[in-house]
Amino acid sequence: MGEVRVLLVDDHPVVRAGLRAMLTGFEGISIAAEAADGAAALKELARLRTLGEAPDVVLMDLQLGDGMDGVTATAQIRKLAAPPPVLILTTYDTDADILAAVEAGASGYMLKDAPPDQLRQAVLQAAAGGTALAPRAAALLMERISNPGTSLTPREVQLLELLATGLSNRAIARQVFISEATVKTHLVHIYGKLGVDNRTAAIAAATQRRIIRAPGSKG
Amino acid sequence: MGEVRVLLVDDHPVVRAGLRAMLTGFEGISIAAEAADGAAALKELARLRTLGEAPDVVLMDLQLGDGMDGVTATAQIRKLAAPPPVLILTTYDTDADILAAVEAGASGYMLKDAPPDQLRQAVLQAAAGGTALAPRAAALLMERISNPGTSLTPREVQLLELLATGLSNRAIARQVFISEATVKTHLVHIYGKLGVDNRTAAIAAATQRRIIRAPGSKG
DNA sequence: CCGGGAGTCAACCTTTCGGTTGATCCCCGG
């Protein structure tokens, strides 16, 4: 059979160069094209298809700088007809990242610090229609199906976001037109679900799990 | 003159491969050796010196996984006799990271998403004994000399970082072996300097101004 | 139609936090 053609999507030139060097060094893998962001990835994908050189797998980072993030890009790609498998290759393995990627239709979730051979295996596996998950990603998904009751409600996430901006309970209450008592009730629920016992720990936990965006971080 | 020899220090195989491919592609730059952590970097440096092949510049990531971080490694290198210039190449540009690197004796501070040509320029500049700063790093240092009164002390930044992990005053006190009263005193000073009046707002403000990294992000 | 989860609110109590005042120690620089 022919080579597995890969479309690289990563905003860091250094990482793209590294993946290009690493993957082309493997037997049976070649780089079809590269893209620095989601829009460029979709454009490249369309271009390659018209050339009859559709990639066998898309290797996608989740953090793509300004613009479309990797989850959105993945969802867009999976909406196409006969979409290629998308293998996520990123730096972080937070709950929200993993779940968002899987929900967007990713075929796998690998970390950038994985050894080269695991990376090669994952690419080949995804290209063949299989699945490749980093240990933590696999553990998370299994834990989710056995223990589904611990996720935050939309309202709780909303209050969490306000909490992270540094507002007091009273200020939050005024912001969303409820009483301070209700805010406290929600916070108690949030603390319980996150396994913490104060607001700063809740912010840290929620940020770590990417339930909320870091205060002041660029979109 | 001969080629500029670079010692690469980065814990990610993908990034090392990328930098190797990118830099060796440039005229006048070659890779002398690579290291995945601080200890290995010092060892490689010593080895190269005994061979009479001392590198002209060390390209150093700040996040080096388990063990010695990039700041410590930089300081160690700069303590040697006739130390090579150390150019920091990392992912984040928080105030704390930049200042720590400069204080450790770094010759420059660049970000990994910099375009290849800027990277090449920075390496050559550092190797020639010059300085190379990313825009935000340069802006920070200039702002420091023109406006030195309102900055947080290192101790205050340290407590702020612990604060952002969700620790209580008592827990912070135990962590750094001081009394809870002292923690409270520091926090009052921090609140004053940041213009806030509670701990969550301090985290939000400090994150926004990049005095600290987002809570929970890897270091 | 009934149970349950989500959202709302109140009253109560304990703990933590925020703010102040005042004090000691050390080190650096004029």
Add this chain to the structure above:
DNA sequence: CCGGGGATCAACCGAAAGGTTGACTCCCGG
């Protein structure tokens, strides 16, 4: 040599947050 800033600690008080119990509404699904 003396001032000042940084770091340390103590005692105090009021305000805010944490935790519990209980209750009401709404809506969705079995």
